[in-house]
Amino acid sequence: xxxxxxxxxxxxxxxxxxxxxxxxxxxxxxxxxxxxxxxxxxxxxxxxxxxxxxxxxxxxxxxxxxxxxxxxxxxxxxxxxxxxxxxxxxxxxxxxxxxxxxxxxxxxxxxxxxxxxxxxxxxxxxxxxxxxxxxxxxxxxxxxxxxxxxxxxxxxxxxxxxxxxxxxxxxxxxxxxxxxxxxxxxxxxxxxxxxxxxxxxxxxxxxxxxxxxxxxxxxxxxxxxxxxxxxxxxxxxxxxxxxxxxxxxxxxxxxxxxxxxxxxxxxxxxxxxxxxxxxxxxxxxxxxxxxxxxxxxxxxxxxxxxxxxxxxxxxxxxxxxxxxxxxxxxxxxxxxxxxxxxxxxxx
Amino acid sequence: xxxxxxxxxxxxxxxxxxxxxxxxxxxxxxxxxxxxxxxxxxxxxxxxxxxxxxxxxxxxxxxxxxxxxxxxxxxxxxxxxxxxxxxxxxxxxxxxxxxxxxxxxxxxxxxxxxxxxxxxxxxxxxxxxxxxxxxxxxxxxxxxxxxxxxxxxxxxxxxxxxxxxxxxxxxxxxxxxxxxxxxxxxxxxxxxxxxxxxxxxxxxxxxxxxxxxx
Numbered sequence: 001x002x003x004x005x006x007x008x009x010x011x012x013x014x015x016x017x018x019x020x021x022x023x024x025x026x027x028x029x030x031x032x033x034x035x036x037x038x039x040x041x042x043x044x045x046x047x048x049x050x051x052x053x054x055x056x057x058x059x060x061x062x063x064x065x066x067x068x069x070x071x072x073x074x075x076x077x078x079x080x081x082x083x084x085x086x087x088x089x090x091x092x093x094x095x096x097x098x099x100x101x102x103x104x105x106x107x108x109x110x111x112x113x114x115x116x117x118x119x120x121x122x123x124x125x126x127x128x129x130x131x132x133x134x135x136x137x138x139x140x141x142x143x144x145x146x147x148x149x150x151x152x153x154x155x156x157x158x159x160x161x162x163x164x165x166x167x168x169x170x171x172x173x174x175x176x177x178x179x180x181x182x183x184x185x186x187x188x189x190x191x192x193x194x195x196x197x198x199x200x201x202x203x204x205x206x207x208x209x210x211x212x213x214x215x216x217x218x219x220x221x222x223x224x225x226x227x228x229x230x231x232x233x234x235x236x237x238x239x240x241x242x243x244x245x246x247x248x249x250x251x252x253x254x255x256x257x258x259x260x261x262x263x264x265x266x267x268x269x270x271x272x273x274x275x276x277x278x279x280x281x282x283x284x285x286x287x288x289x290x291x292x293x294x295x296x297x298x299x300x301x302x303x304x305x306x307x308x309x310x311x312x313x314x315x316x317x318x319x320x321x322x323x324x325x326x327x328x329x330x331x332x333x334x335x336x337x338x339x340x341x342x343x344x345x346x347x
Numbered sequence: 348x349x350x351x352x353x354x355x356x357x358x359x360x361x362x363x364x365x366x367x368x369x370x371x372x373x374x375x376x377x378x379x380x381x382x383x384x385x386x387x388x389x390x391x392x393x394x395x396x397x398x399x400x401x402x403x404x405x406x407x408x409x410x411x412x413x414x415x416x417x418x419x420x421x422x423x424x425x426x427x428x429x430x431x432x433x434x435x436x437x438x439x440x441x442x443x444x445x446x447x448x449x450x451x452x453x454x455x456x457x458x459x460x461x462x463x464x465x466x467x468x469x470x471x472x473x474x475x476x477x478x479x480x481x482x483x484x485x486x487x488x489x490x491x492x493x494x495x496x497x498x499x500x501x502x503x504x505x506x507x508x509x510x511x512x513x514x515x516x517x518x519x520x521x522x523x524x525x526x527x528x529x530x531x532x533x534x535x536x537x538x539x540x541x542x543x544x545x546x547x548x549x550x551x552x553x554x555x556x557x558x559x560x561x
Contacts (some may be wrong), residue, residue, distance in 0.1 A: 045423060150465075153432070153465075156468075157470060160471035197469075199478055200464065202463075204465075206464055248489060326419065341419070344416070
């Protein structure tokens with residue numbers, strides 16, 4: 001069972017001990033397991049991470065046949081995070097205990113396997129021990145020993161691109177149970193591409209954005225490249241309208257209860273202004289986008305009830321539940337106002 | 348303790364003393380000018396440094412606020428991972444320059460602002476808040492470097508102003524008055540000596556005239 005909005009609202013006025021007791025009584029058994037050795041925010045964060053990993057693994061074990069294959073494909077994103085964290089730790093001599101805290105064994109690589117990788121001496125050995133991993137060819141191909149600056153980011157980008165490309169290829173397949181996820185994957189790719197487009201525009205001087213665009217979304221990479229270099233407002237506005245970003249941003253701005261003056265302005269004007277000034281949209285807008293995205297997945301899951309989408313919808317909701325609980329706990333730790341914390345919740 | 352402890356009432360000593368007075372007055376004038384110049388430099392520089400301090404506090408507050416938001420949105424694990432992924436390094440160039448002869452540090456940051464795609468973390472595994480935090484901390488580092496250089500300059504100027512001020516006051520209130528007083532005393536003593544000599548010579552002259560008349 002996932003937490004409801006009323007339960008979040010109750011937690012907004014609790015202190016850390018009350019929050020840990022409350023979530024411990026509502027499905028987060030890890031609180032009781034870890035409570036003997038840890039306390040406060042460390043206990044909550046650790047319990048949330050472990051619970052999320054346990055949920056992923058339970059769902060993976062519970063799904064049968066081809067659905068399990070799909071779930072493995074989706075959860076392999078966690079493997080990329082874990083392997084890269086271990087490799088970075090090895091390369092930059094970060095203590096294993098610190099890396100172990102970051103690992104979230106919710107993918108196809110078990111905790112035992114991750115611990116084994118963590119105990120190895122260097123990245124050469126780590127790569128040699130991942131021969132069976134689906135991303136091994138990319139890993140062996142991309143990583144250079146001795147290490148060169150920027151290799152990890154390059155490798156990470158390649159692995160994630162590969163992850164989304166393979167998911168897209170699955171969605172494009174003729175197997176009915178698989179191709180029902182295509183609208184979800186396309187929407188996901190669009191959101192990632194648009195986020196990255198705004199981020200790169202604001203934070204980088206690169207002219208060619210195509211290496212960072214994942215193919216397969218509803219918006220073509222050539223269209224994104226065209227708008228990326230444009231200085232023409234009309235061109236930008238046309239793109240925003242055609243890509244249906246305006247609808248997303250409008251919803252987000254409504255959700256954020258923006259001040260009357262801002263709301264009076266046209267959404268497109270606001271996006272253009274920040275775009276032209278090479279500024280990213282406010283991060284609270286991104287929280288709002290996550291909210292819109294979650295609603296979109298829920299609606300897709302209702303449209304395709306016999307596909308993998310209800311499971312994915314549950315996992316996404318679970319992920320955001322963990323994010324919300326962390327936001328509340330951290331917010332209370334830093335003595336933030338409940339109304340302020342509420343802005344960070346994805347419900 | 349008096350500046351002049353022993354005085355001989357000779358002509359050469361008087362001339363030397365007058366020379367010392369001239370030098371002291373010239374030094375006083377120069378040091379006073381330097382003192383005024385330093386104060387002018389300090390007073391024109393201090394408001395700028397104050398603004399930089401306010402700016403630094405604002406940036407620090409913003410960085411802290413964003414860090415709290417980062418902890419809330421991303422969690423400490425994801426932030427730690429992103430932080431460990433950053434490969435761009437800041438270089439600090441340190442040299443000096445002179446203001447009215449005072450050696451002050453010049454600290455310049457090189458490559459403070461990093462390009463998003465070359466930072467070292469992936470675009471697909473991080474969110475906008477990570478970019479915001481990195482940008483804000485880069486701004487904070489920039490503000491810290493600027494402020495630390497200027498604050499250090501200001502402190503050195505202040506030490507120099509105090510040092511020069513002490514010297515100016517010493518010249519003004521102790522050295523010059525004592526030399527002037529010594530010159531006055533010496534002049535009077537020498538006048539007295541001259542009068543005595545004149546009287547003695549008059550007596551000798553009168554004595555000789557009396558002897559010649561007999």
